[in-house]
Amino acid sequence: MALAAQRPRRGGLRRGEGRAGWLFVAPAVIITAVFLAIPILLALWVSVSDWNGFQSPLNPRVNFVGLENYAAITTEEGLDQRNFGTAVRNNLYYVLLVVPLQTIIALLLAVQVNRAALRGRGFFRTAFYFPSVTSTVAIVIVFQFLFTASGAVNAVIGALGIDGPDWFNDSTGLIHGALSAFGITGPPPALAEPGFLGISGWEWLAGPSVAMTSLIILAIFTTSGTFMLLFLAALQAIGSEIDEAALVDGAGPVRKFFSITVPMLRPTLFTVLTLGLIGSWQVFDQIYVLGGTSAGGTISTPAFLAYRTSFVDLQWGQGAAIAFILFVFIIVLTLVQRWVLKERSPKSKRRAAATAQEVGVTR
Incomplete structure (x- = not known):
């Protein structure tokens, strides 16, 4: 029993x-x-209600309004839609520049720090990582001193005979600035009309503003060290026998890096890209310290706009709607990134190899 x-x-x-x-x-x-x-769940309810922030969201007087808050920032023409469209455009350029650059720089730093011939590897590892553990607010304030109109960056640029901009207050888009050098200062008729999210095609193609560019430099400076440590741990997990086998096969340093090292770093690469993507779409503290609305609103992001809409304009429903739309952005882009980076099945690899062999025989 x-x-x-x-x-x-x-x-x-x-x-x-x-x-x-x-x-x-x-x-x-x-x-x-x-x-x-x-x-x-409460935030989701707020996004589909007319809650005014002065009572409980579960109060019977709070009415269900459906998708009105979402429509106000996505489909209804007006200032709310335009502000949201501008924030999405700003953040899109931020993501497109920050995520690839910080990943590449972090990987290159990890490769250099991992070299056995490098002396003082501990010092360089600490120096590269130090900006990541420093207060973001403190770094933003330091960057403000460096990038002001009379700051150290413009002093260096001025020594080269170039007039530096007022970085954090310049709303000029980099692509528009480049086009103006060729005499193109206005949009063609096809790009002049308001388009997606109330932003014209000409404005979508403006590129990051000078002010946003300074924030991009700041983000790369503060995050590359953290991702360097992730890559460094992955590099140290690669056995020395793999490098020896590559040398025996006659692979040079460049070929070994792209054909052996990078494929073996695929899981770490996915982690770094995912964390970078999420962090870039959620950027808030740097924008908040700089005021958010400076430089003609070209540094505003959806995360900051959600805060401002809720806590300054007291439009709590729209603020919650912006937050959930941002959540959907991040989930969709993460899934797309996972699909792109996922390792293909051995069956598909064998099929691709057989196809390549047939093509070679045919030729």
Whole structure:
């Protein structure tokens, strides 16, 4: 009878183990529900209601308005739609420049720090990582001193005979600035009309403003060190026998890096790109310190706009709607990135190799 009582039931659990398991995970489940799941559900309700912020969101006087808050910033022509479109455009250029550059720089730094011939590797590793642990607010203030009209950056540029801009207050788009050098200062008729999210094609093609460019430089400076450590850990996990096999096969440093090292870093590369993508779409603190609305609104982002719409303009429904649209942006782009970087099945690899061989024989 004792052996029968200890016999595992269907599913592999003995009697009472399921209850014990739930008892152990109950604190984590409760904390997650109270501080994460319930606030998310309340924010979702706020995004589809007319809550004014002065009473409980669950008050019976709060009315359900459906998708009106979402429509006000996406489809209805007006200032709200234009502000949201401008913020999305600004953040899109920020992501397109920050994520690739910080990933490439972090990988190159990791490769250099991982070299056995490099002396003082500990010093360089600490120096490269130090900006990542420094307060973002402090770094922004330092960058303000460096990039002011009379700052050190413009002093260096002035020594070359070039007049530097007022970086954090210049709303000129880099692409528009380049086109103006060729005498193109206005949009063609096809790009002049308001388009997606109330922004004309000419404005979508403006490029990051000078002010946003300074923030891009700041972001790359502060995040590359963190991602360097991730790449460094992955590089150190690659066995020395792989490098020796590559040398025996006659692979040079460049060929070995792109054909062996980079493919073996695929999981770390996915992690770095995903973290960079999420962090770039959620950028807020740098924008907040600089005022958010300076430089003609060309440094505003959806995360900052959600804050300003909710806590300054007191349009809580629209602010929550912006936050959930941003959430969808991040999820969709992360899934696309995962699909692009996922490792293909061996069957598809064999099929591709056979196809390549057939093409070679045909030729």
